[in-house]
Amino acid sequence: MNDLYNSKRFLWSLGALFALLWLYVLDLRSLVPPDEGRYAEMAREMWLSGDWITTRLNGIKYFEKPPLQTWMNALSFGAFGLGEWQARLWTGLCGLGGVLFSGYAAHRVFGTRAGFYAALVLGSSLFWVAAGQVNSLDMGLAGMMTMALGALLIAQRDAATATERRNWMLLCWAGMALAVLAKGLIGVVLPGAVLVLYSLLARDVGIWQRLHLGKGLLLFCAIAAPWFVLVALKNPEQPYFFFIHEHWERFLLKTHRREGGWYYFLVLLAPGALPWLGVLPQALWHGARRAPGMFQPRLLLLVWVVFITFFFSASSSKLPGYIVPVFPALAILIAVHLEHASRMQRMLAAGVLILVGVAGIAALPHMIETAVAHPAERALLEAFQPWVLTAAIVAAAGGALAILHARYRRRDLSVLSLAVAGFLAVQIILAGFEPYGDMRSGKTVVQKILPHLQPDTRIYSVFMYEQSMTYYLNREVTLVEYWDEFTFGLRQEPEKSLPFQGFVEQWAYLTAQRTKAVAIVGDQTYEVLKARGLSVHVLSQDPRRIVITNL
Known part of the structure; x- marks a missing residue:
């Protein structure tokens, strides 16, 4: 039983079972806000509108992130209909593909057992497994960066032929381009910075001659550039918001109220790497040891983990999912250590x-x-x-x-x-x-109120926006006195929201006309509306919101 990695029957059986379980659980849970509801709703609107250039949320321009995930989710909805597993299918496939490709890359670079272990480690690491079951951008970015990392390792190994090196490097460039379309410039900035640091630490300046820069840059631009050009032509305000506000200002300023200590991500690495915490320090330490040959894959993996972790540690905006891309590199380092531990x-x-x-x-x-x-x-x-x-x-x-x-x-x-x-x-x-x-998510609340809605029933969201409820309602809502992530879009299209007083007047008018309207409100807002003498009847409520109607 010490050579399971050599049994093809066992590997195929284990891989098939793992893939079935990984995909099956995508449909077990409701879409939890904010991310899961937001990206599902954006894709629903994209598929219905047929506009694949201008991304919108609740009908309002939304340019915080590039469109790759929205595209993939929209295609999933078009092929399989609306649903939870359809909304998570892209991230699920990215997570599953990352496990398989990390194992394959480790197999090609370090050997068969290391490849087997790398897949086992990544496919069971807490952060990777959890991110692969959630409809958010983190796994989409991580999946594309894993493609770039794995292809780079295979291309640069000393045994690679000229043809292999060219083809795998082109895949690496494609992975970086898709990473840019997944979450922005970090898709190319992070791998580029890792290469610079690696070449300095390994004294491997020759790697820059083995990257196929000319062909690679052409392929990168051919994949990544068209959408940025088209969206800027249709929306001239998009480039400044996306490149300056969402990159430069988001990294340096604390406007998103997501700051944390410099050690924030260092602390998260420990639970994120479970159940492999006991070998994490040794694997990182061994990654710094020089191996025979020109290319130093373990050092490259170590630089990938350390630089990306500290890069996001320096950012003023911090969320746990930011460091998901480090786990494939970490998994391979742990696998190489386990093989000889x-x-x-x-x-x-x-x-x-x-x-x-x-x-x-x-x-x-x-x-x-x-x-x-x-x-x-x-x-x-x-x-x-x-x-x-x-x-x-x-x-x-x-x-x-x-x-x-x-x-x-x-x-x-x-x-x-x-x-x-x-x-x-x-x-x-x-x-x-x-x-x-x-x-x-509000899914149960939505199911209770759907029988009371007509296709033309107006739905207001007062002082809040319920990301998942909009998706489950299968329609847009009218925002009332709510800006937050819609601030940029509403500055372009201010008519798509109402001040509170305007909502009160519309509510009273619709009541007088005996036209049904529905509003999603909080406890305090509900009391304010009652105090103003407006007609309010509770359709449904839970600890987070109350849904009211005027008739």
């Missing part, structure tokens, strides 16, 4: 996972103490506790099984046990979160 080192990794599971069990009674005060939300989080308990038990059991296999020198089974435990624990946590996620 001693039995004691593998037992240590398993022991750390046991401690994490035990700590999770011990911390469970305190999980609700930091929760919100609303009784209904607390009840949902309390119902989530058994799922967290189960995940902690699975993690601890997986660690114990890995120690048992390591004790009897079953290297591959030991690594496989950790991977299976990590993957299952994440899936259990995600599945158990659904009742709380459903409440946050």
Whole structure:
């Protein structure tokens, strides 16, 4: 059982089972706001309008990010209809493809067992698995950057032929172009900076002659440039907002209120790498060791992890998903270390996972103490506790099984046990979160009010915008006294929102005309409307919002 990586039947069976599970769970949960609802709604509107150039949210110009994910989601809706798994299909495929391609790249560069381990490590790492099940831009970017990284490793290995080097480098350039279309200039800035640092640290100046810069730049521009040209021609205001505000100002200024300490992402690497935390430091340390040959793939992987982590640490805008692109490189480094790790080192990794599971069990009674005060939300989080308990038990059991296999020198089974435990624990946590996620999305509320709506019923969203509810309503809403992420778009099209007083007047007028209208409001707004003597009747409500009608 120490050569599972050599059994094609086992590898194909494991890969097929993993792919089926990975794709199956895409449909188990509601679309949780803000990201999942936002990018699903943008794609729904794109498919209905047929406008593949100007991206819109709630009918309003929305240029914060490029369109690759919106394109892919819109195509998914066109092919398979609206739904949760359709909205997550692109990110699910990016996550799955990243696992397979990381394994393949490690196989070509470091050997068959390293490739097997790399796929196991990435396919069970907490951040990668979670991001692959969520409709957000982080996994789309990470998937394209994984393509660029893996192709670069294969192209630059010392054994590559001239033809291989050219073809794989062209794939690398294509990956960077798609990464730009996924989330912006970081798709090329980050790999470019990594190459500069690597060439200096490895004293490998010759790598710049092996990049096929001429052909690569032509391919890069052919893929990435057309949309930027077309959108600027149709919307002259877009370039300044996208390139200056969304890149330069977002990185340097604290306007998005997402700042954190310089150590923010360093702290997140630890839980993100579970269940491999016990071998993370050793893998990074070994990555700095020089290997025989001209090209130093482990050093390149290490620079990729360290630079991207510190790059986002320097940013004034921080969200956990920003560092998802580092995990394929981290997985390959861990895989290379695991291949040569001693039995004691593998037992240590398993022991750390046991401690994490035990700590999770011990911390469970305190999980609700930091929760919100609303009784209904607390009840949902309390119902989530058994799922967290189960995940902690699975993690601890997986660690114990890995120690048992390591004790009897079953290297591959030991690594496989950790991977299976990590993957299952994440899936259990995600599945158990659904009742709380459903409440946050407003899906149940929408299902209750849909029978009361006609195609021409006006729906107002007052002092708020419910990202997922708009998607589930399958129609746009009228914003009332709400700007936030719509600020840029509403400056171009101010007629697409109402001041509060204007809403009050319209509500009263529609009531007098006996024309039904619906509004999504908060508790305080509901009390204000009642105090003003307006006709308000509750259709449905939950801890986060109240849906009212005038008739």
